[in-house]
Amino acid sequence: MGLTMIQKILAKAAGTSSPEPGEIVEARIDTAMIHDATGAPVVAAFREIGRSRVWDPDRVLILFDHSIPAPTESAAWLQKILREFATEQGIQNLDIKAGVCHQVMPEEGWVYPGAVVVGTDSHTCTHGAFGAFGTGIGSTEMAAVFVTGKLWFRVPESIKIIVDGSFPRGVFAKDLILYLCGKLTAEGASYKSIEFAGPAVEKMSISERMTLCNMAIEMGAKAGMIEPNEVVLEFVRSRARHPFEVIKADPDAYYSETVAVDVSDLEPQVACPTQVDNVKPLREVAGLLINQAFLGSCTNGRLDDLHAAAKVLEGRKVHPHVRLLVVPASAQVYRRAMEDGTLRILSEAGAVICNPGCGPCFGGHQGLMAEGERCIASSNRNFKGRMGKGSEVYLASPASVAAAAVVGQIVDPREFFA
Numbered sequence: 001m002g003l004t005m006i007q008k009i010l011a012k013a014a015g016t017s018s019p020e021p022g023e024i025v026e027a028r029i030d031t032a033m034i035h036d037a038t039g040a041p042v043v044a045a046f047r048e049i050g051r052s053r054v055w056d057p058d059r060v061l062i063l064f065d066h067s068i069p070a071p072t073e074s075a076a077w078l079q080k081i082l083r084e085f086a087t088e089q090g091i092q093n094l095d096i097k098a099g100v101c102h103q104v105m106p107e108e109g110w111v112y113p114g115a116v117v118v119g120t121d122s123h124t125c126t127h128g129a130f131g132a133f134g135t136g137i138g139s140t141e142m143a144a145v146f147v148t149g150k151l152w153f154r155v156p157e158s159i160k161i162i163v164d165g166s167f168p169r170g171v172f173a174k175d176l177i178l179y180l181c182g183k184l185t186a187e188g189a190s191y192k193s194i195e196f197a198g199p200a201v202e203k204m205s206i207s208e209r210m211t212l213c214n215m216a217i218e219m220g221a222k223a224g225m226i227e228p229n230e231v232v233l234e235f236v237r238s239r240a241r242h243p244f245e246v247i248k249a250d251p252d253a254y255y256s257e258t259v260a261v262d263v264s265d266l267e268p269q270v271a272c273p274t275q276v277d278n279v280k281p282l283r284e285v286a287g288l289l290i291n292q293a294f295l296g297s298c299t300n301g302r303l304d305d306l307h308a309a310a311k312v313l314e315g316r317k318v319h320p321h322v323r324l325l326v327v328p329a330s331a332q333v334y335r336r337a338m339e340d341g342t343l344r345i346l347s348e349a350g351a352v353i354c355n356p357g358c359g360p361c362f363g364g365h366q367g368l369m370a371e372g373e374r375c376i377a378s379s380n381r382n383f384k385g386r387m388g389k390g391s392e393v394y395l396a397s398p399a400s401v402a403a404a405a406v407v408g409q410i411v412d413p414r415e416f417f418a
């Protein structure tokens with residue numbers, strides 16, 4: 001029996017030949033990332049272990065993204081702890097302004113095919129878009145990684161999702177992943193690795209691949225992975241911090257489940273409060289009034305997402321009862337959107353453009369809601385009270401977010417793409 005992508009990556013990182021699903025392996029870590037929201041407990045756990053030095057300061061990355069610039073004194077305090085830790089440990093890779101960790105890591109070459117990437121953030125699964133094994137870990141696990149450079153994993157089984165067809169106008173990768181969350185449910189892939197494949201995925205841009213892998217965790221998956229194509233390889237070749245090897249699944253690999261989808265007749269989707277798998281065709285909730293629209297996050301805060309929104313918003317105005325918050329996922333995205341005129345279009349339409357980071361996605365700052373208010377968001381979670389106690393979040397594509405911002409209610413975005 002052949003091996004899946006995750007089996008092969010773990011085999012290489014652990015120096016074993018063919019680990020079976022369920023087996024425990026100890027893998028070498030290529031990149032270890034902590035951020036401002038979860039970094040301080042890692043430092044505390046590291047101190048408790050009693051070692052003085054991290055195993056390799058050049059493989060440790062500290063990013064400030066959740067609450068930047070610090071909106072509270074306690075956020076500033078957590079960041080101070082990390083700055084001091086970086087200085088003490090000789091960690092050069094600390095960035096306070098680059099943007100959302102999962103966007104910045106590939107941009108800066110921390111993610112490449114075959115790499116084992118861990119972060120104290122659940123959406124570290126995004127990095128499967130580059131053929132890496134990325135996964136979120138806890139703070140004490142990260143402290144152990146800081147000491148040893150290794151971590152044990154139970155080798156996951158894999159689910160294969162084969163995507164065929166071409167997206168209709170106004171329907172995007174985000175609609176596909178929302179549809180899949182609804183179909184597989186929030187526990188449907190618990191501790192499994194999801195491999196996305198098929199002709200529609202092969203054609204996808206880096207950004208679309210990231211959107212898919214980003215939400216693997218919303219189905220409970222340990223990882224989401226896609227075999228890199230030439231576009232991905234071209235991107236990583238000029239950036240990768242270490243030599244890498246492209247790892248593909250064997251043709252006769254074992255999958256616990258195979259799901260086939262054709263996107264040709266997919267329609268815009270929305271995940272209704274308060275679970276990511278509470279997914280409906282968007283038309284079923286069309287007409288719901290919204291107070292806020294959020295375009296950003298590690299799911300959909302990239303240049304093509306801003307472009308999709310700009311296409312809807314060009315020459316139009318954000319509805320007077322709505323605040324549209326645009327938070328580019330990274331400083332690079334921000335600059336490109338500035339250079340190509342996208343930010344001007346969004347600003348002229350009435351959007352509030354914030355500095356790169358997580359912003360309102362997790363209810364941190366830059367746009368919380370009052371009780372009874374409703375937001376349509378391009379992010380990945382709509383849990384109870386996430387963006388403010390008693391408020392509601394509907395998850396959708398950037399196009400659906402922009403369309404709702406114009407009309408003041410949830411509306412089918414396809415009419416803007418006719």
Ligand SMILES: CC(C)[C@H](C(=O)O)[C@@H](O)C(=O)O
Pocket residue numbers: 037038066120121122123136362381
């Ligand atoms: C704050 C952090 C631990 C959290 C996560 O791990 O996902 C956040 O990024 C989120 O999206 O809810």
Ligand code: SF4
Pocket residue numbers: 066100101121123297298299357358361362379380
């Ligand atoms: S953008 Fe949102 S989902 Fe992504 S890491 Fe930040 S808070 Fe988490």
